[in-house]
Structure formats: C-alpha cells, structure tokens
Amino acid sequence: MKKKNIHAGHRKRMREKFLNGYADSFCDHELLEILLFYCIPVANTNHTAHELIESFGGISGVFKANADELVKINGISSKTAEKIVYIGNLMEEYRKISEKNREFHNFDSIEKYFLDYFKDIKSDICLVINAQPEFETLDKITIPVSFFRENKISEEETAKMLIMKNMHNIVIGINHGDRSVIPGSTDYSIMQFFFEKFRIFDVTVEDCIICSGTSTFSLMRNGAFDNMSV
Amino acid sequence: MNEKEILENFISIFDKKEDAKRVTDELFGLYGNLNSIFDSNHVFFMKNIEMREQTAVLINIISAINRRCEIEQAETKYLNSADIAKRYFQARLTGYSKELLIAAVLGRDFEIIKEEIITNDAVNNVSAAFRKFAETAFSCEGAKYMIVTHNHPSGNSRLSDSDVVSTVNLINAMKMINITVADHIVVGGRNSVSMHQEYGKKMFESIKGYSLK
Numbered sequence: 001m002k003k004k005n006i007h008a009g010h011r012k013r014m015r016e017k018f019l020n021g022y023a024d025s026f027c028d029h030e031l032l033e034i035l036l037f038y039c040i041p042v043a044n045t046n047h048t049a050h051e052l053i054e055s056f057g058g059i060s061g062v063f064k065a066n067a068d069e070l071v072k073i074n075g076i077s078s079k080t081a082e083k084i085v086y087i088g089n090l091m092e093e094y095r096k097i098s099e100k101n102r103e104f105h106n107f108d109s110i111e112k113y114f115l116d117y118f119k120d121i122k123s124d125i126c127l128v129i130n131a132q133p134e135f136e137t138l139d140k141i142t143i144p145v146s147f148f149r150e151n152k153i154s155e156e157e158t159a160k161m162l163i164m165k166n167m168h169n170i171v172i173g174i175n176h177g178d179r180s181v182i183p184g185s186t187d188y189s190i191m192q193f194f195f196e197k198f199r200i201f202d203v204t205v206e207d208c209i210i211c212s213g214t215s216t217f218s219l220m221r222n223g224a225f226d227n228m229s230v
Numbered sequence: 231m232n233e234k235e236i237l238e239n240f241i242s243i244f245d246k247k248e249d250a251k252r253v254t255d256e257l258f259g260l261y262g263n264l265n266s267i268f269d270s271n272h273v274f275f276m277k278n279i280e281m282r283e284q285t286a287v288l289i290n291i292i293s294a295i296n297r298r299c300e301i302e303q304a305e306t307k308y309l310n311s312a313d314i315a316k317r318y319f320q321a322r323l324t325g326y327s328k329e330l331l332i333a334a335v336l337g338r339d340f341e342i343i344k345e346e347i348i349t350n351d352a353v354n355n356v357s358a359a360f361r362k363f364a365e366t367a368f369s370c371e372g373a374k375y376m377i378v379t380h381n382h383p384s385g386n387s388r389l390s391d392s393d394v395v396s397t398v399n400l401i402n403a404m405k406m407i408n409i410t411v412a413d414h415i416v417v418g419g420r421n422s423v424s425m426h427q428e429y430g431k432k433m434f435e436s437i438k439g440y441s442l443k
Contacts, residue, residue, distance in 0.1 A: 015283055015284065015287045016283075018287055018290070018291070019272055019283065019286065019287060023290065023291075023293075023294035023297070026294070028298055031291060031294050031295050031298060032295070034287065034291050035291050035295060038244040038245065038284075038288055039244070058302050059295065059298050059299055059302060060298070060299035060302040063295075063299060083243065083244070086240075086243065087292070087295075090236070090240060090292065091292065091295065091296045091299065093236075093264075094264070094265060094268055094292070094293075094296055095296060095299075095300070117265070117266070118262075120262075120263065121261075121262030121263050121266065122262055123258075123259070123260060123261055123262035125260075125261055125262060125266055127266070127269070130420060139420055140269050141269065141270065141271060142261060142266040142267075142269045142270040143270065143274055144260040144261065144274065144278070146260070146278075147274060147277065147278070152277050152278070157273050161271060161273075165420075166385050166419035166420045168385055168386065168418075168419060168421075175262070177262075202385075202386075
C-alpha cells in the first residue's frame with residue numbers, strides 16, 4: 001500500500017497561507033521553512049528551519065554560512081547546503097541593486113533612485129515606493145503598466161498590498177523605456193488610481209515621476225496634482 | 231551569467247526545469263530586470279503568466295527573506311548616531327500593533343548595556359514611567375546615556391505635542407540622576423524620527439560622540 005505523504009498537505013497549506021496572507025505576518029522560521037520546501041523533498045522542514053536559525057544566530061546568519069557549516073545541521077545534505085549558499089549569493093546581488101541610492105533627502109534623490117532602478121529596462125513598469133524625504137525605503141512594489149491598461153489591477157489587491165506594506169506616503173515611478181518622458185493618458189490614469197482610491201486608507205501620493213533614460217518628468221511639480229479631486 | 235540566465239537557472243534548480251525558460255522569458259518581457267521581478271508580487275505574476283503556484287511562491291519568498299535579513303542586519307550594538315538609532319529601533323518595533331515604550335541604557339561609548347520595555351501600552355502615569363526609566367538606569371553599571379523609543383501603531387511617525395513635552399520632562403528627570411538622554415526615536419510603520427535631529431539644541435544638550443548626520 002502506498003504510504004500517504006503526510007507532508008504534502010502541510011506544504012500546500014503553507015504555500016496558500018503565503019499566497020493569501022502577507023509575508024510580514026510570517027515568522028522568520030516559517031519563511032525559511034517554505035524556502036526549504038524547494039531544497040528538501042518530502043520532509044518536515046519546520047524543525048530544520050528552527051535549528052538553522054538558532055545555530056546561525058538569526059535568518060541572515062543562515063545565508064552567510066558556508067556549505068561546510070550548513071551540513072552540520074540535522075536534515076541538511078551537501079546538496080541542500082549548496083542550494084542555501086546559492087540563495088545567499090542571489091540575495092546579495094539583489095541587495096546591491098536594492099540598496100543603491102536608497103537614502104532620500106529630497107525629491108531629487110528619489111528621482112535619482114528611479115533612474116538607477118529603471119536603467120536598462122525597456123518594459124513599461126510602475127514602481128511604487130514608500131518614501132518620505134530623508135528616510136530610506138524598505139518597501140516597494142513593481143507592477144507592469146500593461147495591467148493598468150488591461151484593467152487587471154483590482155482595488156482590493158492594491159489596497160491590501162499598500163496597507164500590509166505599511167505604505168503611507170508613496171511616490172510612483174513609471175518607466176517609459178526609450179519613449180519620451182512626456183506623460184500620456186495611461187500615466188495620468190495610474191496617478192489618479194493611486195491618488196483617489198486609497199486616500200481613505202491614509203495613503204498619500206507625494207509624486208508621480210515619469211522616467212526615460214536619464215530624463216524625468218514630475219507630475220506633481222508640473223501641476224498635475226492641482227486638478228486632482230481631494 | 232546575465233540576469234535572465236540567473237533567473238532561469240534559479241527556477242531550474244529549485245522548481246520545474248521544463249517551465250524555467252518560458253516563465254523567465256515572460257517575466258522579463260513584463261518587468262525588464264531581475265530586481266523588479268523580485269520587487270513585484272505573486273498576485274501580478276499569476277494574472278498574466280501561466281505559472282505554478284510553487285513558482286510564484288519561490289520568487290516572492292526570496293524578496294521576503296531578503297527583507298528579513300535587511301531588518302536583522304540593521305541591528306547594532308553601538309547607537310552612536312541618530313541614523314543608526316533610527317534603523318535599530320525601526321527594526322525592533324516594526325509590526326507591533328500596540329504602543330511600546332522602550333529605554334536603551336548606553337555606556338560611555340554608546341554601547342547598549344540594557345534594553346527595557348517601560349510599558350507596552352499608552353503611558354497614562356508619566357511619573358511611574360519616569361521611575362521605571364530611573365530604575366533601569368540604576369540597574370546598569372557604567373550607565374551614561376539613554377535613548378528612548380516608542381512606536382505609533384497607526385504607522386504615522388509624525389511627532390505629537392505630548393511626544394515633545396514628555397521628552398523635555400524626561401531629559402530633566404534623567405539629568406537629576408546623571409543620565410544624559412541622547413535621543414528619543416519615534417517609530418511609525420517603516421519610518422522613524424529622531425527628536426534630536428528634529429529639535430537639536432532646542433531640546434537636547436550637545437553630546438560628543440553622538441552624530442546627528
């Protein structure tokens with residue numbers, strides 16, 4: 001008789017919880033447990049996640065450890081250790097770009113951040129950042145502009161994302177790739193969407209900045225916000 | 231490897247190899263680079279791309295874990311600048327739905343000797359709270375400075391009048407027992423304010439070794 005895989009239901013439930021909830025509501029060991037689903041087939045990764053975090057002094061320590069250190073933990077094979085090291089290197093690369101120009105002292109520094117972020121990107125994407133002048137941002141969401149054009153953005157999903165990421169004062173960056181930086185109707189629609197719909201949840205749009213190459217166009221500083229209904 | 235190859239390799243190793251190229255091509259078509267893919271949300275991936283739930287979770291779990299690592303790495307044992315103090319307490323207080331008031335007692339080099347939760351509710355009795363601050367300081371050998379922090383569960387880090395008044399009173403109270411209050415950090419959501427940066431000499435005495443930049 002085939003032995004029932006008692007872990008299969010648990011992994012699916014954890015993934016669904018992650019997809020339906022919000023990452024911030026997960027403990028460190030739960031996030032690590034989910035990642036280990038992809039590294040360790042058919043096993044209880046919860047204990048392993050706890051042990052990793054305890055042994056390496058926290059979740060960041062796990063991804064700084066080398067493979068020789070990781071294999072000493074119960075449940076971590078050499079193959080799994082290599083995968084964890086791989087993830088650590090991947091996150092290091094991601095952080096290098098994420099952290100560049102992240103101190104926002106004024107709107108010029110926010111524009112610089114957007115220009116760097118969109119550098120070499122041809123796609124029309126919208127980047128929403130949680131920023132107040134002089135503070136770093138840890139929170140951002142990227143959304144393909146085509147989703148706005150095709151009405152694939154739901155107010156409920158967007159509200160959830162903004163609220164769960166604790167976004168209050170946001171700046172929107174819209175990448176135009178190779179096109180002119182002059183805003184079009186889609187750009188105004190995006191700005192209007194965020195400006196009007198989420199004010200009720202204390203989300204304020206500080207600016208909407210169009211980017212193309214090395215040029216920017218600030219909708220706020222060019223008076224576009226003056227016509228928005230408050 | 232270029233970014234596309236990195237993502238394709240990543241999906242191949244950790245998820246389904248057969249889907250890796252197609253999913254990578256479609257994600258790059260929409261987002262343009264690896265960073266913006268990681269900064270997005272599975273809700274958006276799954277709307278436009280035929281993608282397994284497992285793949286969407288895999289991509290989002292990387293940014294979620296990365297964020298935790300960033301928060302953890304903001305921790306430091308020496309609070310010798312307003313910016314370091316802000317990052318430290320922001321990491322400490324993120325996610326709390328109740329108001330917390332914490333005192334960090336520091337030594338002469340601004341090293342943390344002790345951290346104590348003074349109250350985990352809004353302060354009603356200020357004298358009682360000040361007494362607890364003093365008790366915390368007295369319990370630490372070598373205590374010289376104190377940094378106080380509290381959070382606004384609303385997520386708004388703007389300073390209130392009572393924040394200002396109570397800080398002035400605290401500074402005077404701690405002065406009596408030879409403890410210099412170096413700063414008061416107010417945390418609102420993912421942002422924080424240093425009252426020493428905001429008010430400078432109007433409120434705080436000049437402290438050698440504590441940077442306001």
